[in-house]
Amino acid sequence: MSAQASLLHFVVSPQSFLSTVLRYEYRLTILAYTIISCALYYGLFKAPVDTTQGEVYRIIYIHVPLALLSLLIYCLLGACSILTCVWSLKSSDICATACSVLGSMITLLTLITGSIWAKPTWGTWWFWDARLTSECVLLCMYVSFLCMRFASTNQKACMFNSAVIGCVGLINIPIVHYSVNWWYTLHQGSSILHFAKPTMPADMLYPLLGSILGFSILSAVLLLQTMQRIYTTRQTIPAPHGKSAA
Amino acid sequence: MNLTPTQHKRLFLLLRISIICILAVAFFLLAFEEGIQAYLTPKQLTDNPNLCQKSSCRLGALVKLGSLELLHPTRVRFIAEEAENSKQSLIVEYQGVLPNLFKPGKYMLAEGKIEQGVFKAQRILAKHDEYYRSN
16 A cells, blocks of 8 residues: 555544554564564663763663654654644544654653763753753643643544644754754764764664664554554544534 | 635644744744853853853863862862863862763863852763764
């Protein structure tokens, strides 16, 4: 199925799309966990020690994939929110809601792993520089989307208002990404997400790329499962006021 | 693409709102640029020392190689320079525990005040770059 056709398929009939994709649920989950365990094994045990930071740099194999996904998932949430705002699509609303659930967890984990990395290297758990603050704002955007989405029983209003929050939060994405270039920050610059040579040798880089791939597949599966769960919940629980949800 | 009038209206409303939001955020960030910067450089402080005399500020600089001296078991003094062997430099004094990654020839971030031409740091953090090296 081409990408365009599958997108259309999803928009027209989320349920049949989800059940088609989730037929591969177990295989994809096993694939994701296999890739993650291989990448983490190579990253944590086989990759060479960094000369500046020592062993502590190995948290990069968890922190960077999570940080990357926190931004990617918000991009998806924002795109879905635009669709919801203009076309009031039920499927895009379900997708954005699932993104906000997963994304808020991933962003929280990014901040926690970042803190754990910061203490032994910088010497502090937290510092209000541009990168850390904007990532914190990203978490707030996810959480406010989630809160607004379930704020009342008026499904239509919740759907539209949360989509507006989702659109507005998109402005934050370039700020998070370019904060380390635009301002002086305590956080270091980008290691892989830039148009230049990666800043590490190949035997450190490949486990990192593997870890990013594994975590991405895992998030995709989790996202689809969450969407399926939201979809079935909305089908089985009748919406108040005798109207169907959205 | 065929849009119904409502969708057309919503799309253009969204476009207008987003342009306004982007401009507002851009102006906000430009106006608060100094507050967003995590630190001042030695050049900014040597050019304009009163930035840091009354209230405390943060200095981000390279620790000059060979300049780190121990005044007392917990008290250190070193020279913070803009770049390697640059003329813009400041003497920093600090009493306390240094972070693990604090080393001469590496970047650090000090929080404190300038008193009689010396930067008295209250807190020192280490800054590392995005390069990872194996031997």
